[in-house]
Amino acid sequence: xxxxxxxxxxxxxxxxxxxxSCAASGRTFSSLAMAWFRQAPGKEREFVAYINWxxxxxxxxxxxxxxxTISRDNAKNTVxxxxxxxxxxxxxxxxxxxxxxxxxxxYYYTNQYDYWGQGTQVTVxx
Numbered sequence: 001x002x003x004x005x006x007x008x009x010x011x012x013x014x015x016x017x018x019x020x021s022c023a024a025s026g027r028t029f030s031s032l033a034m035a036w037f038r039q040a041p042g043k044e045r046e047f048v049a050y051i052n053w054x055x056x057x058x059x060x061x062x063x064x065x066x067x068x069t070i071s072r073d074n075a076k077n078t079v080x081x082x083x084x085x086x087x088x089x090x091x092x093x094x095x096x097x098x099x100x101x102x103x104x105x106x107y108y109y110t111n112q113y114d115y116w117g118q119g120t121q122v123t124v125x126x
Contacts, residue, residue, distance in 0.1 A: 005023045006120040036096060050108070
């Protein structure tokens with residue numbers, strides 16, 4: 001079992017920055033592929049960013065590319081999402097997700113992830 005706890009959400013003005021953290025426990029963190037997803041009211045949960053177990057491979061949704069950065073610290077069992085130049089459309093609940101195994105090219109599917117955090121609210125005001 002893996003437990004994931006997100007933190008760092010809040011209210012920020014458009015153009016501002018926030019950093020989300022996701023602390024993992026219960027299993028060797030360095031064996032997990034990690035991702036961030038988000039879900040706005042009335043919408044489906046959508047992929048934001050992915051990082052592989054070593055941190056050497058990252059993928060991003062087109063909507064956040066060049067604004068968001070995913071990273072991880074395996075010594076601290078934590079994955080981060082640095083969000084810059086935030087827009088009102090980034091307003092969502094952000095979820096951390098983890099998986100031990102991932103089929104090639106499927107990192108953006110929610111059903112590929114076995115473990116989820118409870119989510120943290122990010123609100124961007126215009």
